[in-house]
Amino acid sequence: MLRRKRNLIPFVFLILLFLSTITAAWWLPVSPSLMDSSLRLMPLSSEYWFGTDHFGRDIFGQTIISARVSLLVGFTVAVLSTVLGTITGLIAGYYKKLDSIIMRIIDGMLAFPSLLLALALVAALGGSVTNIIIALTFSFWPVMTRVVRSSVLQVKNIQYVEAAKTSGVKDPVILSRYILPNVLSPIIVQGTFIFARSILAEAALSFLGVGVEPSIPTWGNMLQEAQIYITIAPWFSIFPGIFIVLTVLSLNLLGDGLRDAFDPYAKGKRKKKKRLIKRQ
Secondary structure, eight states: TTSHHHHHHHHHHHHHHHOOOOOOOHHHHSOOOOOOGGGTTOOSSSSSSBOOOOOBBBHHHHHHHHHHHHHHHHHHHHHHHHHHHHHHHHHHHHOOOHHHHHHHHHHHHSSSSSHHHHHHHHHHSSHHHHHHHHHHHHHHHHHHHHHHHHHHHHHHSSHHHHHHHHTTTTHHIIIIIIIGGGGGGHHHHHHHHHHHHHHHHHHHHHHTTTSSOOOOOOOHHHHHHHHHGGGTTHHHHHHHHHHHHHHHHHHHHHHHHHHHHHHHHHHHHHHHHHHHHHHO
């Protein structure tokens, strides 16, 4: 997968972003929490690469530090949604009696837009990192459930699964040993998409003022603070927005690359192209 530039570039960007957030304290030229009213809303310079905000803080450092919470929320939501969606999807796809009950609940949840559902949950639970994770997990795991269920319905009637049933193998063993390994590829791909959507949703909730506490630096909080200065200090909002776009785009491109890598039909097409090139 990483041999293709379309997949390698977003992968390298995400790795660099992750490493930069961890090591930010050692290499940032200016402390992101340092306030200086005399440097308020300064444009880009050699010392302040992205300019300064309304408190005189370095926007570059704030943008790097803000990635910590955004990546933490996105990764945690992706993992929790994947685990819950995989469990419910396996049960719904394998057991016909439970399928109709589980899927009617899932259909009812999917009737609401995920961001609107998360907004209602955060309004009820309160704004914090933990509550944001809970709300977004509750909003995104139905999507994973439907993906896993559809994959299980295709796999459970294959001969080796039928042979395991007739041999007296118990259902938990069949689900974990014979079915789950063969539905991992769509799970991994969908997990990357949920990762990207969670980062975008967290930024949207924080921008609306119902997300993470304003004292915690996140990309959404930076955009929320910058909106009233967009005409006089556009750099305040441009750079956090660019990082959101690049991160979400990189995750989506990486998800597409994983889908192509796991797709046997796409592999066959690539092999045919290589054979044609060799013949030519």
